[in-house]
Amino acid sequence: MSETIHHPLDDAATDPFEVAARAARDIARLTGVEHHDIALTLGSGWGKAADLIGETTATIAATEVTGFSKPALAGHVGSLRSILTPKGTRVLVIGARTHYYEGHGVRRVVHSVRTAAATGARTMVLTNGAGGIKSTWSPGQPVLISDHINLTGDSPLEGATFIDLTDLYSTRLRDLARRVDPSLDEGVYCQFRGPQYETPAEVRMAKTIGGHIVGMSTALEAIAARQAGMEVLGFSLITNMAAGIQTTPLSHQEVIEAGQQAEPVISALLARVIGEL
């Protein structure tokens, strides 16, 4: 069904931060929680983490919140949860990622991040399922994102907005994650536009320019998080070896299954890391 409803972010004259502020007020009203400390976006394979972080005090449909689009994929849960950790930290769990490849523009892609910042969150944890390039990795393995290469050719920043991206994926938070799991390796995430998976030549290019992980999310969101002054922590679940590195064809089904298999282990890891933040 084609979308006929006007979307508040589609009007160039609208201030996306004003829409995010409205969304944050919706979240406060619907959850009864005025302020969140940490925001967490759950990508493929990471969904169970929410249950392990603490007590869910409210679950709301993303469609009830200003500016949130319906998720394009069945595997992507269109809900927002407010969780109270044993330490008393309020975590906003975003199960409703809008991908760049959906073609609704970068404002919608980063709206959840800007909304999280508007709820008060100072830490943004971004997770995804992605292809691995490093030969020492295997499917099912979680890795930290140490930096990114944005290959979308787009940016969430509008106009002459110059933002420093040094240490975008916080060294402090990566060190903290490695204290929880010293075996965590890390790598540079390359965001491609998608939705097609990369060609083997594109994967070779990504490797040549310093990439270790290929995926279709996260980099644009991390830039928006930094613009909002948040500290960013990024995790990729390696769901498959990138095209050409694995010799068998890539399939969405394989990605989903790798996520499901790894889910209990990586969700427990993520919950422990969140507990330390």
Ligand code: HPA
């Ligand atoms: N490439 C891009 N995105 C992905 C991949 C991949 O190999 N695996 C899961 N998401």
